[in-house]
Amino acid sequence: MVGEIANFAAYAFAPALLVTPLGALSIIFSAVLAHFILKEKLHMFGVLGCALCVVGSTTIVLHAPHERNIHSVKEVWELATEPGFIVYFCAVVILVSLLIFRYAPRYGQSHMIVYIGICSLMGSLTVMSVKAVGIALKLTFEGMNQFIYFQTWIFTTIVITCCLLQINYLNKALDIFNTAVISPVYYVAFTSFTIFASIIMFKDWDTQTPTQIASELCGFVTILSGTFLLHKTKDMGNKPAEPTVHPIPQHPPNKGTDDTLDI
Incomplete structure (x- = not known):
């Protein structure tokens, strides 16, 4: 926590x-x-x-x-409403909707990439919104209240919605597939989409x-x-447990069961 x-x-x-x-x-x-x-x-x-x-x-x-100098959550909103990030946001919503309503019922039980895709795509939006809410909290603690703006509450709603979706589908993936496989694949996909979204929204590579x-x-x-x-x-590094060998019980032959006939 x-x-x-x-x-x-x-x-x-x-x-x-x-x-x-x-x-x-x-x-x-x-x-x-x-x-x-x-x-x-x-x-x-x-x-x-x-x-x-x-x-x-x-x-x-x-x-x-270096981190951008942002003085208001409105500046983050302006970055989020630029054409490049709007296109990315719409593409994520469309892809996630397809994965949830079309592919998850058919292939979710057999292809882990379906659930991982949902979590990773939504995760990129979660991080962008978390960053906006974090900036709003930082500025509020510095004496500039950011919760009087509707943009802050929109970002907060997106954070809650995306987190609930991520938790739901990540738990489904962990219930079906091996954690040792899910963890690295999810980390790679989530980090890649998040970096891509950050480059589009905050233009980290421009400078x-x-x-x-x-x-x-x-x-x-x-x-x-x-x-x-x-x-x-x-x-x-962990030695596999040696299988326990149970001896086969030896039953003595029963008397009187000889198939030969005495003449």
């Missing part, structure tokens, strides 16, 4: 292009804590996966864009050089590699 609140607050002070990929650090902490507390052995591939996540995160932090953009992409790919490696090999 504390971690989610801190993550929510981070969006008010840093660009989503920086905050979202750093979610991979929670995977590292989970692996390390499991090693020391739950005595789950962190094998060589696990250490390599953690190292890749750290290197990728450091690369993104060093080359991340950056091609070298900085390439470095951020390399850092992102490095994090993805470490995440997949951690999830793919997380059970390698």
Whole structure:
């Protein structure tokens, strides 16, 4: 709970292009804590996966864009109502509607990408709205009340709606498919769509050089590699339980059952 609140607050002070990929650090902490507390052995591939996540995160932090100076939630609304993001928003709503009403009833039980697609697409809108609400809260605490504007309440409604949809369909995916497969795929899809939405709405790459953009992409790919490696090999350090062999009971032959006839 504390971690989610801190993550929510981070969006008010840093660009989503920086905050979202750093979610991979929670995977590292989970692996390390499991090693020391739950005595789950962190094998060589696990250490390599953690190292890749750290290197990728450091690369993104060093080359991340600066946060825009926003003085009112109305400025966020203006960014959200520009043609580029409106097209993205409408495309997400159409795709999610198709996945929910057409493909989920038919293929949801057999193709995890249906539920993951719903959660990831809605997640990108959630993060953009969370960032708007976070900025509104930050400015309100600084003495400029932003909750007198209807835009703040629209962003809040979008956050609640998208979160409920994400929780619902992510739970459905976890009930059907293996968590070890769902977690990395969902992380990749959610982070990718969120970064794409942030680039469109907040124009994070407009003030950056091609070298900085390439470095951020390399850092992102490095994090993805470490995440997949951690999830793919997380059970390698645990010795499988030896199967219990039950001896076959030996029954003594019953007397008087000889098929031969005495003459």
